[in-house]
Amino acid sequence: MAADRVCILAWLRRSAEVLHEQRDYLTTLDAAIGDADHGINMDRGFTAVMDKLPSVAEADIGTILKTVGTTLVSTVGGASGPLYGTAFLRAGTALAGRQELQPADIVTGLEAALEGIKARGHAQVGEKTMVDALSPAVEALKVAVASGESLEEALYAAGAAAEAGMQATIPLVATKGRASYLGERSADHQDPGATSVTLLLRAALNGK
Amino acid sequence: MAADRVCILAWLRRSAEVLHEQRDYLTTLDAAIGDADHGINMDRGFTAVMDKLPSVAEADIGTILKTVGTTLVSTVGGASGPLYGTAFLRAGTALAGRQELQPADIVTGLEAALEGIKARGHAQVGEKTMVDALSPAVEALKVAVASGESLEEALYAAGAAAEAGMQATIPLVATKGRASYLGERSADHQDPGATSVTLLLRAALNGK
Amino acid sequence: MKKLINSPETVVQDELAGLAAAHPDLVRVDFTNQIVVRADAPVVGKVGLVSGGGSGHEPLHGGFVGRGMLDAACPGAVFTSPVPDQMLAATRAVNGGAGVLHIVKNYTGDVLNFEMAAELAQADNIQVASVTIDDDVAVKDSLYTAGRRGVGATVLAEKIAGAAAAAGTPLERVADLCRKVNTNARSMGMALTSCTVPAAGKPTFELGDDEMEIGIGIHGEPGRTRMKLAPAASIAEMLLSPILEDLPFRSGDTVLAFVNGMGGTPLIELYVMYNEFARILKGKGITISRNLVGSYITSLEMAGCSVTLLKLDDELTQLWDAPVHTPALRWRA
Amino acid sequence: MKKLINSPETVVQDELAGLAAAHPDLVRVDFTNQIVVRADAPVVGKVGLVSGGGSGHEPLHGGFVGRGMLDAACPGAVFTSPVPDQMLAATRAVNGGAGVLHIVKNYTGDVLNFEMAAELAQADNIQVASVTIDDDVAVKDSLYTAGRRGVGATVLAEKIAGAAAAAGTPLERVADLCRKVNTNARSMGMALTSCTVPAAGKPTFELGDDEMEIGIGIHGEPGRTRMKLAPAASIAEMLLSPILEDLPFRSGDTVLAFVNGMGGTPLIELYVMYNEFARILKGKGITISRNLVGSYITSLEMAGCSVTLLKLDDELTQLWDAPVHTPALRWRA
Numbered sequence A, B: 001m002a003a004d005r006v007c008i009l010a011w012l013r014r015s016a017e018v019l020h021e022q023r024d025y026l027t028t029l030d031a032a033i034g035d036a037d038h039g040i041n042m043d044r045g046f047t048a049v050m051d052k053l054p055s056v057a058e059a060d061i062g063t064i065l066k067t068v069g070t071t072l073v074s075t076v077g078g079a080s081g082p083l084y085g086t087a088f089l090r091a092g093t094a095l096a097g098r099q100e101l102q103p104a105d106i107v108t109g110l111e112a113a114l115e116g117i118k119a120r121g122h123a124q125v126g127e128k129t130m131v132d133a134l135s136p137a138v139e140a141l142k143v144a145v146a147s148g149e150s151l152e153e154a155l156y157a158a159g160a161a162a163e164a165g166m167q168a169t170i171p172l173v174a175t176k177g178r179a180s181y182l183g184e185r186s187a188d189h190q191d192p193g194a195t196s197v198t199l200l201l202r203a204a205l206n207g208k
Numbered sequence C, D: 001m002k003k004l005i006n007s008p009e010t011v012v013q014d015e016l017a018g019l020a021a022a023h024p025d026l027v028r029v030d031f032t033n034q035i036v037v038r039a040d041a042p043v044v045g046k047v048g049l050v051s052g053g054g055s056g057h058e059p060l061h062g063g064f065v066g067r068g069m070l071d072a073a074c075p076g077a078v079f080t081s082p083v084p085d086q087m088l089a090a091t092r093a094v095n096g097g098a099g100v101l102h103i104v105k106n107y108t109g110d111v112l113n114f115e116m117a118a119e120l121a122q123a124d125n126i127q128v129a130s131v132t133i134d135d136d137v138a139v140k141d142s143l144y145t146a147g148r149r150g151v152g153a154t155v156l157a158e159k160i161a162g163a164a165a166a167a168g169t170p171l172e173r174v175a176d177l178c179r180k181v182n183t184n185a186r187s188m189g190m191a192l193t194s195c196t197v198p199a200a201g202k203p204t205f206e207l208g209d210d211e212m213e214i215g216i217g218i219h220g221e222p223g224r225t226r227m228k229l230a231p232a233a234s235i236a237e238m239l240l241s242p243i244l245e246d247l248p249f250r251s252g253d254t255v256l257a258f259v260n261g262m263g264g265t266p267l268i269e270l271y272v273m274y275n276e277f278a279r280i281l282k283g284k285g286i287t288i289s290r291n292l293v294g295s296y297i298t299s300l301e302m303a304g305c306s307v308t309l310l311k312l313d314d315e316l317t318q319l320w321d322a323p324v325h326t327p328a329l330r331w332r333a
């Protein structure tokens, strides 16, 4: 059971919809410990992605993902623009030329994305960032795929792990990004970036 | 029945007290059609006059009044400073060297004061200014003195006329001073300067 | 009331002390007389320029004392005109033998106090000329009233007369140039919020959360109309129309456009407004050849703006361009 | 929300259009890339200076483009860092062959986007150096966090690096001077009121009628403490103490004192604050040899102030004094 270009495009479309629906929610989370723009930033970026996708609808999956990456870099700004941009660029590079992804390919792509974010943002797990959702998601996906679960089951496991990681950001004191200015006062709030990561991974299931 | 230096000094002291007591009242009147400082200005000026009076306590009445005038000019500012200052300077000049004032002298002094205000401010009766209280007061005083009334009766008549003039400013549309910027909207408010004139004349009775 | 002050009683002295501490090369403050004087005053042979008025309009006037503009400023209490003693002391301090010009904003208090000061100075054998600035079209002008208020044109008059004086122009001619600025300039202002006089402690007027006041004065005096908040483009239209009609300004005219903030207005908004004014004027064939954008004649922390247009000719343009070096306005120096 | 704007969507473009209309001699605006570029860029043989960040801090950075300061500014949406495309376009536009310096305020978004832009520019064979400004002592610095924020020192760094570049100094040396400013400067800010991001439409935070926030950031980020309003003298003490300790500044030091308004603060209050800062520094034997008082790095219409101290030596002093001619800062030109 593989994912083809159509699946990827459907996932991106569903992601754009979800981010648009959750725009105010993400912004509210960011208002508490940041500058109240994460939902606005992500919605602006994925709206631009939607405008851009028709031009690469016939391209390979690597090209599609790289196009998403450059579009996000060019339109999101803030911290999340370069981070999500790098994630999609790295995943696209890792999957260059592919017309179809096997579950193991998805692991490769997501690992590349995570490494890109960590390299760009110098963040480790536990710093109250998007890494806290993406890192356990990659682990869960890897385990599920290795144990031969279906793609759907594996993506479900990844989404659940992301959500758990997102919840786990609540008690954390931020040491990266804008929330770190708050010091101890950043605790008791859910990280907006970890939340958008979870939304994107959850959208992969709905989009299938 | 004449007014000597002691009477004049007592009148000035009583005036300072009344202006201090009515400071907020005058300021509130000025807030409605001006810039909310008439009480503050008059209180500042007469406080300075009180500080200054001991230095001329032994001088003639003309000198005392001129000292009040220069002190008001130097400390009040705004429109009322030069107007009241000129009034006292002109009265002092008209009564130069006098140790005692007969009722007719008081008419002379107050007429000089009125002419000073009118010359300085270019205002006529009916423009919603202090002239509207002082002008009828001078008239009333003149009539009362001419008909041989006592000084007390004459001053009472002057105060009553000032008060009537002050009341009569309420419906007027201001054409002089800051209130004139309001045009028609200056109507239905009592003029602060006409009010302070009335307070000063009324203080002459209490002070005796 | 939220202000960065020590107390309402000391705010003016504290501000003057700060001005003196920050700009000793340009100004000194005489605290006894409460006046700001050019550091090297009197300049022998130069006409001295004195202005003044209530405090709360900073940088006007103290921030314009220096080279190529004012020689002295007389700050009164907040929004209260200063007293003749200050003006006389300033006049004496800047008299370099060529006479002194009083630049007076048209408010009864300012006019009367400067009038008394001029009389006293003349009794002192100092030649004094006076020019009254009355450029605010929000107020109806009439021979029988106090007339229009002096607002934005004051800044332009002080700069241009200052340049003329610096060039050695004689008193009567400097006064004529100052009058020429006033004759050729018109202003109109608006407020988004009230200001709070420190001694009063509460806002001078109340405006609804969705309201603005068009035609406001620089002391929070009420304007022509109170209305619902509108986009920048409409506000620009409302401010410019009465100005353009009044002089009138016509297609082919060249103007200086001065977009002024009221004290609490961020620069981003002033440039948004400038853009709208420039668009409207372009549409009418009027050329902006010089401009000034910033908060130069303010009303404490009031949010809002005013616009002043000055019809320019070569003479006024050259004087405007001449070097100036004061705490608040500086170029070519 | 009360602002002089047409709409939250157009406020940045409208402001840039106003800036371009008012200062065509100094800057041009490339609306496609949303960048402000020096009118005569690129200057052949001169190091190009590029800065940028979210809008809402005007005059920073666009108001500092011109002669002797920045060559280009990249304004993002309000309080949102710009994207690498803008920075790359700016870098290309100002590259006169001597390389380009990126002056970056230390916020994750600004840093990451400038980093990507530098990589892209280098792939373009443009030599790029970067300096990150992080002078805000309100935030604890640590190797393991995002570190201190970049605030007031940015203005000083842009002026001083700009003067060095104008003098023909090579890229690495200009970058070193910029770093030297950052190393020797510390800032701290406070707010009396919140600001309102136009797109949000409501205040970023709530402050009681008698409260202030000490240690505020320029995006309305919370500070160190919220407390009851205090007199100017105590506020000055609270802002200066952590600055003086941090570097530390000592008796005998000579400094530039920069007293900055947050956008809604009238000049009268800034001079009151300057007076208090000057008094405290004098008491500590620290000499203010240069100063800057005004609203140069703002936070929309927020009321409040910040103070920046920069330890001066002859080199920095000479570069500070060098001619500058930009929309917002101008002297000796």
Ligand SMILES: Nc1ncnc2c1ncn2[C@@H]1O[C@H](COP(=O)(O)OP(=O)(O)O)[C@@H](O)[C@H]1O
Residues within 6 Å of the ligand: A030, A034, A035, A037, A038, A041, A042, A077, A078, A079, A080, A081, A083, A117, A120, A121, A122, A123, A128, A129, A130, A131, A176, A177, A178, A191, A192, A193, A194, D081, D108, D109
């Ligand atoms: N250094 C970093 N590494 C990884 N993620 C980060 C880092 N800094 C910030 N983030 C993520 O970015 C999110 C904020 O994104 P956004 O609000 O769009 O940008 P900004 O903070 O510039 O306004 C945070 O919630 C966090 O998850």
Ligand SMILES: Nc1ncnc2c1ncn2[C@@H]1O[C@H](COP(=O)(O)OP(=O)(O)O)[C@@H](O)[C@H]1O
Residues within 6 Å of the ligand: B030, B034, B035, B037, B038, B041, B042, B077, B078, B079, B080, B081, B083, B117, B120, B121, B122, B123, B128, B129, B130, B131, B176, B177, B178, B191, B192, B193, B194, C081, C108, C109
């Ligand atoms: N031209 C004038 N002639 C006579 N009285 C005047 C004139 N202008 C103003 N006044 C008086 O001055 C009063 C206001 O005084 P005050 O509030 O102290 O000064 P300001 O208006 O400068 O704040 C008015 O109520 C009015 O009675």
Ligand SMILES: [Mg+2]
Residues within 6 Å of the ligand: A030, A034, A035, A036, A037, A038, A078, A178
């Ligand atoms: Mg954010």
Ligand SMILES: [Mg+2]
Residues within 6 Å of the ligand: B030, B034, B035, B036, B037, B038, B078, B178
């Ligand atoms: Mg008054």
Ligand SMILES: [Mg+2]
Residues within 6 Å of the ligand: B035, B037, B078, B079, C079, C080, C081, C109
């Ligand atoms: Mg007054």
Ligand SMILES: [Mg+2]
Residues within 6 Å of the ligand: A035, A037, A078, A079, D079, D080, D081, D109
């Ligand atoms: Mg942001």
